Amino acid sequence: MLKKRISFFLIGIISALILLECSVRATSPLLGPPLSAWNTMEDAKKLKFEEFKLKYHDPQYVFMGDSTTLIGFNPSVFDDKAGLPAGASFNAAMNSSDVKTMRDFARAYIISEVKPRNLVLLFSNTSMIQVANYKAQVSEKKNILNSFYLYKYRNTVRDPMTLNTLVRVLRYRDSRQGIVYRWADKLDDFGYSKYETTNATYSEFGWNPSRSSTPISKKYIVDISKLRYLVEIRDATRKAGVNLIIGTVPLLARNDEYRGLTQSIARKLGVGFIQGNDAVGQGKYFQDGIHLNIEGVKIFSKFLARELPKVAG
Amino acid sequence: MNFITPSFLVFALFTLIIYWALSDRFRTPILLVSSYVFYAFWDWRFTFLLALLTVSNFWLTSKLYTVESKVRKKRILIACLSINLLVLAMFKYLGFFRDGLVQLFDLFGMNFILPTTSILLPLGLSFFIFQTSSYIIDVFRGNLKPEKSFVSFATFVVYFPHMAAGPIMPAKVLIPQISSPKVKPDFNKAQSAIFLIAVGLFRKIVIADTLAPMVNRILDNPSNFDWKSLFLASIGFGLQIYGDFAGYSSIARGVSRLLGIEMMVNFRQPYLSTSITDFWRRWHISLSSWFRDYLYIPLGGNKKSKRRTYMNLLIVMTVAGLWHGAALGFIFWGLLHGIFLAADKLISPLRVKTRYFKQGWLIFGWVLTQASVLFAWVFFRNPQMSEAFHLLSSIANRVTGTFEISDALLVASALVVSFTLDLAEKHFQPSIIKSHVFIKGLLVGGLLIIALVLKSSTIVPFIYFRF
Numbered sequence: 069m070l071k072k073r074i075s076f077f078l079i080g081i082i083s084a085l086i087l088l089e090c091s092v093r094a095t096s097p098l099l100g101p102p103l104s105a106w107n108t109m110e111d112a113k114k115l116k117f118e119e120f121k122l123k124y125h126d127p128q129y130v131f132m133g134d135s136t137t138l139i140g141f142n143p144s145v146f147d148d149k150a151g152l153p154a155g156a157s158f159n160a161a162m163n164s165s166d167v168k169t170m171r172d173f174a175r176a177y178i179i180s181e182v183k184p185r186n187l188v189l190l191f192s193n194t195s196m197i198q199v200a201n202y203k204a205q206v207s208e209k210k211n212i213l214n215s216f217y218l219y220k221y222r223n224t225v226r227d228p229m230t231l232n233t234l235v236r237v238l239r240y241r242d243s244r245q246g247i248v249y250r251w252a253d254k255l256d257d258f259g260y261s262k263y264e265t266t267n268a269t270y271s272e273f274g275w276n277p278s279r280s281s282t283p284i285s286k287k288y289i290v291d292i293s294k295l296r297y298l299v300e301i302r303d304a305t306r307k308a309g310v311n312l313i314i315g316t317v318p319l320l321a322r323n324d325e326y327r328g329l330t331q332s333i334a335r336k337l338g339v340g341f342i343q344g345n346d347a348v349g350q351g352k353y354f355q356d357g358i359h360l361n362i363e364g365v366k367i368f369s370k371f372l373a374r375e376l377p378k379v380a381g
Numbered sequence: 382m383n384f385i386t387p388s389f390l391v392f393a394l395f396t397l398i399i400y401w402a403l404s405d406r407f408r409t410p411i412l413l414v415s416s417y418v419f420y421a422f423w424d425w426r427f428t429f430l431l432a433l434l435t436v437s438n439f440w441l442t443s444k445l446y447t448v449e450s451k452v453r454k455k456r457i458l459i460a461c462l463s464i465n466l467l468v469l470a471m472f473k474y475l476g477f478f479r480d481g482l483v484q485l486f487d488l489f490g491m492n493f494i495l496p497t498t499s500i501l502l503p504l505g506l507s508f509f510i511f512q513t514s515s516y517i518i519d520v521f522r523g524n525l526k527p528e529k530s531f532v533s534f535a536t537f538v539v540y541f542p543h544m545a546a547g548p549i550m551p552a553k554v555l556i557p558q559i560s561s562p563k564v565k566p567d568f569n570k571a572q573s574a575i576f577l578i579a580v581g582l583f584r585k586i587v588i589a590d591t592l593a594p595m596v597n598r599i600l601d602n603p604s605n606f607d608w609k610s611l612f613l614a615s616i617g618f619g620l621q622i623y624g625d626f627a628g629y630s631s632i633a634r635g636v637s638r639l640l641g642i643e644m645m646v647n648f649r650q651p652y653l654s655t656s657i658t659d660f661w662r663r664w665h666i667s668l669s670s671w672f673r674d675y676l677y678i679p680l681g682g683n684k685k686s687k688r689r690t691y692m693n694l695l696i697v698m699t700v701a702g703l704w705h706g707a708a709l710g711f712i713f714w715g716l717l718h719g720i721f722l723a724a725d726k727l728i729s730p731l732r733v734k735t736r737y738f739k740q741g742w743l744i745f746g747w748v749l750t751q752a753s754v755l756f757a758w759v760f761f762r763n764p765q766m767s768e769a770f771h772l773l774s775s776i777a778n779r780v781t782g783t784f785e786i787s788d789a790l791l792v793a794s795a796l797v798v799s800f801t802l803d804l805a806e807k808h809f810q811p812s813i814i815k816s817h818v819f820i821k822g823l824l825v826g827g828l829l830i831i832a833l834v835l836k837s838s839t840i841v842p843f844i845y846f847r848f
Contacts, residue, residue, distance in 0.1 A: 070568055073568060073818045074568065076817070076818045076819045076822060077572060077818050077819070077821060077822040077825075078822060079819060079822060080818070080819040080820065080821060080822020080823040080824075080825070080826055081822045081823070081825060081826030081829075082826070083819075083822070083823055083826065084822070084823050084824075084825075084826025084827040084830055085826060085830055087823075087827070088827065088830050088831070088834075218830065218834055219834070222834045222835070225834060225835065226591070226834075226835050226837070227787075229787045229790070231790050231794060
């Protein structure tokens, strides 16, 4: 009797699992592709990349970084000024990205699936490169739980916009209203942010790198134990035959430690280096003290088009 | 050790297996050891403090029972309560009183310098002190004979399912269950215990932890947000704290039931209450019962004049506010509830006269109660008064700023889920208890799987663990 009751109880639990799994499978066409993290920008970039690969040929340059790169680098200007065909470069930068998220996205997707000729990582500060706490990357493909839609769609289900997505899908009868698609809509064909670049200028003067930029004489000590993420990216790019370049971005204030340490790290790891910080620094080229405005974006993209081929593969 | 971590699951399974595998006489010592292990996971240094307090309370209470003279009895009671309250004051209120003293001297233009202190509050100390104090007072009143076995007494005060955040259990209910545990496990009890754990996890993960990032993002930086966001986040906090605390209490009861020990219900759908008095009969029941039995009634309760009753309510609720934390916001939160309770008592005769409009009165009462509770939560969430008033004025002045539709959807979804759960608990609980075991499995499975799917990688600590 007791065994029978325990069996029924367990069958009830398994039935709940089956019911929920079926519900998620049934609604999945309305939700779009499952979110790989609770970070819809990463999924949107992936979606854009897929469209990009279909439309253009394989990219020669893929840029990664945080919002300073997402907003600050325009691939169309770069391609034009570098004399490359349209679609030669792609902006894969994401808001609030750090070296760990770069490692995850680069290894799981960009290096393995896209295989560009050059991978350019632009860092906006030293703590974005050097991280003391290391966390190994979990491979989604090897995870047996991935065969469950309940697991695959866990981030989609957690996202508060999912409900809004469902309402929109039903209202417009278009499954492309999914969360990922609407985020991807904010990006142009080359992964560049469509809406966040403005003409606004920042009130502070800043600095003029063309006048005050001097070669860095001081040697900065590189702590290799804090570079495990970067080492993993370097090893993965070497294995895949991708040329890795790391670099700095324009900042409003001159910061010698940031400039010198990033250069020292590139030297220590034996990878290419670009001092993007030399491109521009005046307040009139920034929209908010951190992100470049339209004019600043043009100057920075032209600068990269001029300087990058010197270190590119 | 948080209840929603894998380490707690391992700890609880290990304890359960040993607990049920060994004979009766070993069960209480096992509970005692596991409770200390549970506490040591948080901070092993404070286990010595707990042990010291346990020994002193046990010894003094035994003395209290044996002495004949009423005067000596009273002295021992005062000594015992003083030790407990001093420890609580030292860890919880020292900084608060220090700051208050400095500000007071500042008012009179005197520059009074006191050393600053930063003392870590031991987990669950407030609950521990209230638990032991009620035991001492019960023995003093002659309502309870002191426990002869030190092991049983020590287990009663540190029993791990309720150690961190209650429920504060009456000694006469808990000690007999601890000292003579059930002989064998019972499947009916076990499945109802698992159901309680599933409901608790669902409330904590699906409601409280899903709301926590949004509530913290907005209420920690209110200046950046639109009044609509601030209003939604305030509602969100009300739902978050309920999901968090009711979730914890449900898990605690479930785990305890698996050990064969019953604990009292701590929440009974408080957001369905139609008056503030009703709210306090449904919210944190163990604490409100404690204040009723050990403070409100000794002060005279409602047996004296009306004015005295109102005064008693104000005193009790202000102390309840202070119990939560050493900050003006908590005290004001308590005072506000005292005022609401006094006002409710004042208008209660009116409610009887308007019984012909019962439905309308109920709806009005519900709206008024929930609005009052929500208003008071603002002070609880922002213990600094200036921040609370800034938030309220931003909402009142309809300030503009960031507003995201996803936040509104999140709060709306949490409202629907929370009220559905409450209504289901209220109306369908008897049917669920009587239902076929397969249905129970289906419900438990559904709640657990949804909680697991929605569980965030970052663990949000239980709010009441800090009290």
